[in-house]
Amino acid sequence: MEVFAKLENIIKVQDVSYAYTAEGNAANVLEHVSLAVPRGQFVAVLGHNGSGKSTLAKLCNAILTPSEGVVYVDGVDTRDEEMIYEIRQNVGMVFQNPDNQIVATIVEEDVAFALENLGVEPKEMRKRVDDALKEVGMYDYREHAPHQLSGGQKQRVAIAGIIAMRPACIVLDEPTAMLDPKGRREVLKTIRGLNRDYGITVVLITHYMDEAAKADRVVVVDNGRVILDDTPKNVFSHVEKLKGVGLDVPQSTELIYELRKAGYPVDSHIIDEEACVNEILRLLEE
Amino acid sequence: MLKDITIGQYYPGKSPIHHMDPRMKIVITFAYIVMLFVAKNAWGFGVGIAFLIAAYLISGVPGKMALKSLKPIIPIVVFTTVLNMFFIDGNPLWQWGFLKITDKGISMAIMMAIRIVCLIAGTSLLTYTTSPIVLTDGLERLMSPLKRIKVPVHELAMMMTIALRFIPTLIEETDKIMNAQKARGADLESGKLLQRVKALIPVLIPLFVSAFRRADELALAMECRCYRGGEGRTRMKQLKMHGRDVVSALVTTVCIAGVIVLNIFIRPIF
Numbered sequence: 001m002e003v004f005a006k007l008e009n010i011i012k013v014q015d016v017s018y019a020y021t022a023e024g025n026a027a028n029v030l031e032h033v034s035l036a037v038p039r040g041q042f043v044a045v046l047g048h049n050g051s052g053k054s055t056l057a058k059l060c061n062a063i064l065t066p067s068e069g070v071v072y073v074d075g076v077d078t079r080d081e082e083m084i085y086e087i088r089q090n091v092g093m094v095f096q097n098p099d100n101q102i103v104a105t106i107v108e109e110d111v112a113f114a115l116e117n118l119g120v121e122p123k124e125m126r127k128r129v130d131d132a133l134k135e136v137g138m139y140d141y142r143e144h145a146p147h148q149l150s151g152g153q154k155q156r157v158a159i160a161g162i163i164a165m166r167p168a169c170i171v172l173d174e175p176t177a178m179l180d181p182k183g184r185r186e187v188l189k190t191i192r193g194l195n196r197d198y199g200i201t202v203v204l205i206t207h208y209m210d211e212a213a214k215a216d217r218v219v220v221v222d223n224g225r226v227i228l229d230d231t232p233k234n235v236f237s238h239v240e241k242l243k244g245v246g247l248d249v250p251q252s253t254e255l256i257y258e259l260r261k262a263g264y265p266v267d268s269h270i271i272d273e274e275a276c277v278n279e280i281l282r283l284l285e286e
Numbered sequence: 287m288l289k290d291i292t293i294g295q296y297y298p299g300k301s302p303i304h305h306m307d308p309r310m311k312i313v314i315t316f317a318y319i320v321m322l323f324v325a326k327n328a329w330g331f332g333v334g335i336a337f338l339i340a341a342y343l344i345s346g347v348p349g350k351m352a353l354k355s356l357k358p359i360i361p362i363v364v365f366t367t368v369l370n371m372f373f374i375d376g377n378p379l380w381q382w383g384f385l386k387i388t389d390k391g392i393s394m395a396i397m398m399a400i401r402i403v404c405l406i407a408g409t410s411l412l413t414y415t416t417s418p419i420v421l422t423d424g425l426e427r428l429m430s431p432l433k434r435i436k437v438p439v440h441e442l443a444m445m446m447t448i449a450l451r452f453i454p455t456l457i458e459e460t461d462k463i464m465n466a467q468k469a470r471g472a473d474l475e476s477g478k479l480l481q482r483v484k485a486l487i488p489v490l491i492p493l494f495v496s497a498f499r500r501a502d503e504l505a506l507a508m509e510c511r512c513y514r515g516g517e518g519r520t521r522m523k524q525l526k527m528h529g530r531d532v533v534s535a536l537v538t539t540v541c542i543a544g545v546i547v548l549n550i551f552i553r554p555i556f
Contacts, residue, residue, distance in 0.1 A: 061510060063506065063510065088509070088510055088511075088512050089512060092511075093507075093510040097500075097503060100500045100503035100504050100507065101503070101504065102451070103447070103451065103508060103511075104447065104451060105419045105450055105451045106419070108522075109522065112522040113508075113511055113513075114511035114512055115522070116521055116522060117511060117512040117514060117519060119518045119520045120520060121520065122520060122521065122523075122524050125520070125522045129522060145454070146451070147454035147455060147458070158507075161511060162510075162511070165511070165512070
């Protein structure tokens with residue numbers, strides 16, 4: 001393995017199966033999943049509850065190790081216990097409930113937590129904490145107590161705590177599931193900004209279609225298998241397949257789909273409202 | 287309603303005492319306790335009281351707060367005073383049956399009362415001027431030499447920090463659960479003590495279940511952020527001794543020395 005060459009794929013999941021062993025009977029949560037995430041990509045992983053998407057996330061930073069197959073993070077096998085902290089530093093993880101991932105009683109100290117664990121020098125740490133807080137737009141709240149913040153703000157603090165480690169990739173496991181619409185918008189804007197402005201690879205696990213529609217790529221997981229893996233436009237054109245696994249499509253896609261079904265000649269690759277409006281206008285003009 | 291409670295008894299302020307290094311404050315508080323026990327005559331106690339009053343004045347913590355801290359210990363003060371008054375031998379000033387009050391008894395009683403009052407008011411000033419989290423931090427660093435003899439100093443401090451962090455969260459949750467149970471017809475506010483305690487069970491069980499779930503998730507999040515115990519850990523905020531810390535250490539040393547000198551040159555009360 002070349003150490004200095006940056007590999008193109010930050011995460012590479014190779015024919016991975018995973019089984020939780022509960023009381024002797026092992027049920028596979030993931031079955032022969034293969035997936036590669038290139039550097040800088042914004043990937044959304046869709047799937048309903050119990051589809052295995054959270055397990056997939058935990059495999060990406062060595063919280064879980066595969067029962068079969070291999071997961072590579074930046075070329076390092078996640079089963080290598082000596083590299084575990086390098087792996088976790090490289091692939092940061094944000095969870096659903098912001099309350100349960102904030103450790104310290106002051107915002108900036110929480111952001112510093114990971115760096116303290118890694119033994120970063122205090123001066124360097126101060127700089128990285130300030131940078132991370134600015135990147136998520138929470139710098140003005142650095143001396144607040146977490147319980148004084150709103151859900152969206154807390155989640156942004158949690159994200160800052162991860163990006164302070166300067167990871168190449170962040171995996172977010174339904175980060176907006178517990179937030180109100182305003183908090184959701186804040187968090188999504190932050191995530192997209194990190195991807196666009198700082199080139200951080202993002203793996204966003206969600207069950208909100210409109211969040212997935214804004215990604216570079218959508219991976220649909222059902223019953224432990226990847227059933228679709230393509231651009232949002234292509235994925236959402238499989239309206240029936242998605243509905244078949246209990247997932248929705250964005251509203252504009254659904255409208256276009258119904259129009260097509262009724263026999264109107266519209267482009268099926270439409271996922272956002274503006275394109276939908278334009279398409280309908282075009283149709284009316286014809 | 288539950289949200290308004292304050293954690294600990296921190297009284298926010300910007301005085302030099304608030305800004306002192308927590309380690310120095312802890313050390314000085316211990317030194318002050320020693321000073322109180324070294325003092326053997328009225329002059330010595332005078333120094334102790336003056337020290338305390340000066341500290342309160344500098345800290346800007348109102349005297350009312352000092353009195354508030356003393357409230358719970360009034361019974362103890364009264365008890366020790368009475369005990370000392372009646373059971374110390376000396377020249378009896380007053381006698382009734384087996385009860386007698388001696389001169390030595392009275393002076394001993396007064397001394398003990400002053401000692402306890404100063405002790406509590408003094409240690410309270412530490413908690414009034416230091417937030418619990420800073421206090422934990424100071425204690426962790428003060429006790430870090432104990433790591434060599436396998437005392438889990440870091441772990442204890444971490445537990446304390448997490449407990450402090452989750453108090454508001456759990457209070458909020460308790461409030462929510464109480465409302466949810468009330469909405470289901472639970473009566474939490476009336477009835478006798480026993481009934482009310484019993485009524486709390488449906489509040490406590492969900493609270494405990496959720497606390498365990500939170501603990502699980504928090505542990506996972508900490509692992510994701512490379513937590514591996516105290517070994518090799520650095521801190522962002524370094525504690526530094528400033529001029530004010532040195533000055534207060536000097537003042538305290540002078541006071542203790544003064545009390546010892548007064549003990550030698552002035553006749554002790556007993």
